[in-house]
Amino acid sequence: MSGDDKYILVAQIGGAFGVKGEVKITAYTADAQALKAYSPLLDAKGQPALTIISARPDKHGLVAKVKELATKEEADAARGRKLYIHRDQLPEPDEDEFYLTDLVGLEGRDADDKVIGKVKSVQNFGADDMLEITPAEGGPTWYLPFTKAATPEIKPAEGWLRIIRPVETSERDAD
Structure with a gap:
């Protein structure tokens, strides 16, 4: 479009x-x-x-x-x-509510408020919604489960959401 x-x-x-x-x-x-x-x-x-x-x-x-x-x-x-x-x-959502499409374009910030990417799209491959994230440093997009644990704070009016990136298997194995 x-x-x-x-x-x-x-x-x-x-x-x-x-x-x-x-x-x-x-x-x-x-x-x-x-x-x-x-x-x-x-x-x-x-x-x-x-x-x-x-x-x-x-x-x-x-x-x-x-x-x-x-x-x-x-x-x-x-x-x-x-x-x-x-x-x-569409009707305006209630306070503290939003449409999934409103997440597209939001900055993804880590716990230290560093911008780590931007929401490119919201996908659903048959299970739960997934956020496709475009990394701030470039490179391939990656997916984040759209759960309370992975996105504990969402501020569409302010243009951002908090991202808690899951620990990769190789990162867990290195510990």
Whole structure:
């Protein structure tokens, strides 16, 4: 995505449902029904991609009739398409709460307040959320489990979070 607009991934098209042009939508929101309020959903370039006409709950999100996909073939061809909204469409989080996307760009500081990197992305490979960290000194990115132990202090309004880097196996073996 480009530009100053911050987009949030909220759903993905799962393919056709039945033969009447309905589509399965996997929701990444706490409430799948909220996707209807965000319609039209955007593509990766920020352009309108999917307008929900009607929807009902499904185990992974919604089964929906949408304006842009009229046939089973069109719905199947759209499988895997990611759907976004503008960040400002989300309600403001409560005090001491934040959206995971708000972590991207934060400085990672160690216990001595030294900047050791910056959050490049938040990933989930099937278990728990992981922060991808770009080291301040350069080099390859590395992953940090997004847990209270590894990130005990998070200050998004101030632009940083505390990082307690796990001890590497080779470091433990050297002791």
